[in-house]
Amino acid sequence: MRVRKLLCGVFALVCFVCSASSSAAQDTTQYIDITNPFLRKIPLAIPMFKNVNGAAAEAEYSRKAVELMSGSLDFTGYFKILDRSAFLFDPQKGGVSATDINFQNWTVVGAELLITGLFEQSGDNIQMELRLFDPFKSRQVLGKRYAGSVSELRKMVLRFCAEVIYYLTGNKGIFNSRIAFVSTGSGKKEIYTCDFDGVNPTRLTYHESISLFPAWADDGQYLAYTSYKAGKPDIFVRNLNTKKETAIAQNGINITPAWVPGKFEMAATLSFSGNQEIYLLTGAGKVIKKLSSNRGSNVSPSWSPDGSKLAFVSDRSGSPQIYILDLGSGNESRLTFEGKYNTQPAWSPRGDKIVYTSQVNGFQQVFVIDAGGQSPMQLTRDAGGSESASWSPDGSLIVFTTHREGPYRLYVMTAFGTDQRRLLLLNGEQTNPKWSPGVFN
Amino acid sequence: MQKKLWMVVALLLVMPGLLFMVSCQKKVAAQAPPVAKAAEAPKPAPAPAPAPAPMMATPAFMTDRVFFDFDKSALKMEAQALLKKKAEWLKSTANAKLTIEGNCDERGTAEYNMALGERRAQSAKKFLVDLGIDAKRITTISYGKERPIDPAHNEAAWSKNRNDGFVVSY
Numbered sequence: 263m264r265v266r267k268l269l270c271g272v273f274a275l276v277c278f279v280c281s282a283s284s285s286a287a288q289d290t291t292q293y294i295d296i297t298n299p300f301l302r303k304i305p306l307a308i309p310m311f312k313n314v315n316g317a318a319a320e321a322e323y324s325r326k327a328v329e330l331m332s333g334s335l336d337f338t339g340y341f342k343i344l345d346r347s348a349f350l351f352d353p354q355k356g357g358v359s360a361t362d363i364n365f366q367n368w369t370v371v372g373a374e375l376l377i378t379g380l381f382e383q384s385g386d387n388i389q390m391e392l393r394l395f396d397p398f399k400s401r402q403v404l405g406k407r408y409a410g411s412v413s414e415l416r417k418m419v420l421r422f423c424a425e426v427i428y429y430l431t432g433n434k435g436i437f438n439s440r441i442a443f444v445s446t447g448s449g450k451k452e453i454y455t456c457d458f459d460g461v462n463p464t465r466l467t468y469h470e471s472i473s474l475f476p477a478w479a480d481d482g483q484y485l486a487y488t489s490y491k492a493g494k495p496d497i498f499v500r501n502l503n504t505k506k507e508t509a510i511a512q513n514g515i516n517i518t519p520a521w522v523p524g525k526f527e528m529a530a531t532l533s534f535s536g537n538q539e540i541y542l543l544t545g546a547g548k549v550i551k552k553l554s555s556n557r558g559s560n561v562s563p564s565w566s567p568d569g570s571k572l573a574f575v576s577d578r579s580g581s582p583q584i585y586i587l588d589l590g591s592g593n594e595s596r597l598t599f600e601g602k603y604n605t606q607p608a609w610s611p612r613g614d615k616i617v618y619t620s621q622v623n624g625f626q627q628v629f630v631i632d633a634g635g636q637s638p639m640q641l642t643r644d645a646g647g648s649e650s651a652s653w654s655p656d657g658s659l660i661v662f663t664t665h666r667e668g669p670y671r672l673y674v675m676t677a678f679g680t681d682q683r684r685l686l687l688l689n690g691e692q693t694n695p696k697w698s699p700g701v702f703n
Numbered sequence: 704m705q706k707k708l709w710m711v712v713a714l715l716l717v718m719p720g721l722l723f724m725v726s727c728q729k730k731v732a733a734q735a736p737p738v739a740k741a742a743e744a745p746k747p748a749p750a751p752a753p754a755p756a757p758m759m760a761t762p763a764f765m766t767d768r769v770f771f772d773f774d775k776s777a778l779k780m781e782a783q784a785l786l787k788k789k790a791e792w793l794k795s796t797a798n799a800k801l802t803i804e805g806n807c808d809e810r811g812t813a814e815y816n817m818a819l820g821e822r823r824a825q826s827a828k829k830f831l832v833d834l835g836i837d838a839k840r841i842t843t844i845s846y847g848k849e850r851p852i853d854p855a856h857n858e859a860a861w862s863k864n865r866n867d868g869f870v871v872s873y
Contacts, residue, residue, distance in 0.1 A: 451849070472849050474813060488817075494844050495817060515821050515845055518814050531818065536825075538818045559818040575815055581774060582815050603774070605812040619812055626812060649812055694813070 293375075293430040294340050303342040304430075305372045307397075308332050310346065310353040311379030311390070323388065323412065324381040327419050331377065334423045334437065337459050338658065339676045340430070344373055353378075358393060360402045368397035377426070386411045392422045394429065404429050416461075433656045439700045441652075441661055442466070442476035442485060443672055446690035453487050458654070458697075460672070460686030466500070477528070478698040479521045484545065486519035486528060497530055499545060510547035514538075520563040529553060529563035529572060540574055553587060555594070564607045564616070566633070573597065573607035573616055584618055586633075597635050606650055609633070611657040615677070617641075619649040628662050630677070641679030648673070650693060655700035661685060663693045761799075761871045764788050768852075768866040769827060774811065776822035778830055782867075786827060789869070790834040801841045803827050804868040807848045808861035820845030827867045 293304065308331055311324045336343045350367040357363060358378040368376050380391040388411065394404035406425055408418040420437040427435035439458045444451050448465070451472045456463040467473045469491035476487045486499045496511035497519050510516050514533030521528045526545035531538055540554040540563050553572060554560035559582070562575045572587040584597040584607045598604040603621035610616065610633075617630045622640070625647035631638040642648035646665035653660055658677055663670045667684075670691040675682040686692070769782035778786065793799055805824030807816040824843035832838045852868075853860035 472846075474849075490846075490849075495847075514843075515817055517817050533818075533821060538821065559815065559822065561818045562814045577774075577815075582811075603811065605815045621810070624810065626810075 295431075301340070304340060304374050305344055306335060306341040306375045306377070307344045307349065307368055307371065307373035308335075308346075308377045309349050309351050311381040312353045312356070312358050314380065314382035314389075315384060316354075317383070320381065320383040323383045323415060324379070327379065327381060327390065327415055330416060330419045331379075331423060334420060334459060335426065337674075338427060338435070339681045340427075340658075341375075344371060358391065360393075360395065360400070363395065365395070365397040365400040368395075373397050383412070388412055388415055388418070390418060390422075394426055427656075431656075431658075433658070434700055435656050436654045436659065436697075436700060439655050440482075440698045441672070441685070442478060442487075442696045442698065443663075443692050444474045444476070444694040445688055445692045447688050448690070451693075453485070454688075454692075455485075455698075456686060463686060463688060474694050475518050476694060476696045477519045477521055478696060479526065479528075479545070480524050480699055482698050484521075484526075486521065486530075488517045488519070497547070499528075499547065508546055510543065518562050520565060523565055523567055523569045525569070529565070529574075531561045531563070540572070553589070555592075562606055564609045566609050567611055567613045571609075571633075573609055575605045575607065584616070595635075597631065598638065599635075600638055604629075608652055610653050610677070611655055615657075617651040617653065617660060619651065625665075628660070628679075630679075639679075641675065642682070650695060652695050652697045653677070654697050659697075661695040661697050663695060762792060765792060765801075765871050766869050768868050770862060771823055771865040771867075773808070773861070773865065774819065776805075776819060776826045778826050782827070783830065786830050787834065790831050790836055793831070793836050793840065798873050799840070800872045801831070801836075802870040802872065803841060803843045804850075804870065805843065805845045806850055806852075806864060806866050806868060808864040809848050809851060809856070810861060811848065813847055813849070817845050817847035817849075820847045823865075823867055 308328060310328055313320050313324050332343050335341050348371050358380045376395040376397050378393050382389045390408045392406050393402050395402050404425060406422055408421065410418050424435050424437040427433065436458045440455050441458065442453060442455045445454045450470050451474055452469065453466040453473050453476050454463055455466055469489050471489055471491040473487055473489040476485055478485055483502055484499055485502055486497055488495050489498055492511060495515045495517050496509050497516045498507045498509055500507045512532050512534035515531065515538065517531050519528045519530040528543050528545065529540050530543055532541050537557050538559045538561060539552050540560045542550040542553050544550060554574065556576055556578045559577045560574055564573045570589055572589065573584055574587065575582050576585050581602045582605050584604050585594050586597050587594050597616065601620040604618055606619040608617045614633055615630050616633055617628060619626045620629045626649040627640055628642040628648050628651045629638050629640050644664060644666040648662050648664040651660050651662040659674055660677060661672060661674050664673045670693050672685040672692045672695050673682055674685050764785065767785060769778065769785055793801065803824040805820030807820050821843065824845055828841045828843050831841060851864040853863045
């Protein structure tokens with residue numbers, strides 16, 4: 263926590279570069295409706311930044327910043343990043359602010375959005391002025407200045423990307439989020455995390471056992487997971503700051519933790535009673551009450567974002583299907599009726615959809631269904647199968663694991679199943695991805 | 704579902720008992736080898752850690768696996784026959800303890816399979832307890848689909864990987 267505060271202090275992201283035109287942006291219509299499945303990608307031009315000092319090192323950092331910005335905004339799936347070689351613009355000669363820009367040069371290449379940058383690096387210090395324009399309206403819609411150390415370049419660029427996405431969608435986006443997953447790179451299943459875009463993979467556990475099913479708490483400070491490190495499947499709750507862990511190790515299985523939105527409580531499957539029931543637990547593992555009420559297997563809880571409902575898997579019908587428990591009334595209703603094997607529900611951050619895994623022709627595939635049970639839709643169709651879907655914190659993207667390349671790899675797609683691409687390439691196989699809430703600085 | 708499962712288990716429990724009562728003992732013996740063979744095939748995998756030299760060697764059938772159908776935890780006839788043999792031996796070897804490890808094939812999803820593996824281990828435990836073995840002598844653990852004995856991706860491998868493994872300790 264102290265480290266985080268320090269970092270925030272060191273790189274001061276500063277003020278609107280041009281506040282007059284920025285405030286005008288508030289009453290424009292929303293550029294991107296992220297609930298629209300037929301979204302057209304917006305052509306976005308990001309020319310090379312204008313470098314202030316002109317030194318070789320500065321040019322190199324500047325190029326890195328442009329590439330990171332292009333890659334990160336492309337990652338969202340909202341944009342078509344235009345090819346720089348088509349631009350009628352020399353960044354070193356042209357200006358970066360509205361008065362200096364010939365917007366016709368941009369409308370003629372079809373750019374509906376333009377980002378310019380003024381970049382300065384000296385020693386360990388970097389300063390950037392970043393601006394977003396609407397060339398067809400010939401005006402600046404967003405402007406920010408950032409200052410920080412060289413090591414904070416990525417953080418500064420991602421801050422601006424977040425501003426761009428917030429301006430265009432009204433949503434805070436994904437750039438502060440991380441993804442927890444399981445990897446067998448060391449020969450055993452261990453928990454790892456990486457940034458939203460697969461960068462900075464970090465190994466979290468060294469149990470040399472079987473560790474899986476990571477689950478982020480809402481505040482991003484705790485990660486619960488299941489591990490065989492004591493010889494059988496127990497849940498461990500790790501404080502990510504202190505690295506301290508508490509174990510939930512009742513008799514039988516202790517698996518599939520899922521944090522209650524906004525609380526230090528979780529739902530999880532425990533079988534100490536002889537039945538595999540879902541319990542509500544404190545973050546320290548004390549049983550508050552039993553939530554499921556059916557003999558047989560009850561696993562894989564996933565909370566609705568308001569915490570009023572719980573999706574979970576039960577085999578009460580003779581095969582695994584997804585059910586919804588309404589905590590207020592105690593009613594349990596079946597959600598999935600198509601297919602004989604439906605598991606791994608994950609409630610969307612907006613609450614309207616549930617993504618899940620269904621077995622089709624012997625392979626697992628990712629599906630999405632309305633939370634009311636209508637319109638199940640298949641999102642993956644690859645040979646080999648895909649599973650374990652998890653929503654990005656803004657609900658725009660889904661991370662999952664797929665067998666399509668042979669070994670299991672993490673892939674990302676839009677909430678509508680488009681733009682499926684590999685997230686990262688690591689040794690071993692990667693499974694069980696869980697996208698964090700967007701709370702990291 | 705649960706009720707139906709219980710009835711199936713009960714039936715499976717009673718039926719073979721009746722069968723074996725009227726038929727001769729040889730049939731049991733004749734049935735055992737194929738079960739043992741099926742169980743041995745997948746065993747290039749490391750053998751369970753040997754217990755510190757007991758007075759009497761643990762017979763091979765005690766570590767032979769029993770096999771299940773996809774997404775099922777009900778014991779098949781061969782499984783019951785093998786478990787009866789195990790029960791007889793456990794009765795005659797009072798100091799022996801048994802760990803039953805439930806396993807699944809890779810086709811299902813990991814979370815549900817961890818639950819299914821536990822039910823498979825519990826099925827075998829319940830069968831042994833019903834035959835008079837003290838429940839305290841038996842522990843169960845589910846490995847879900849985390850420990851396949853055959854890593855191939857075909858029906859032959861899957862049918863081997865849907866099993867209960869057995870570890871004897873003293």
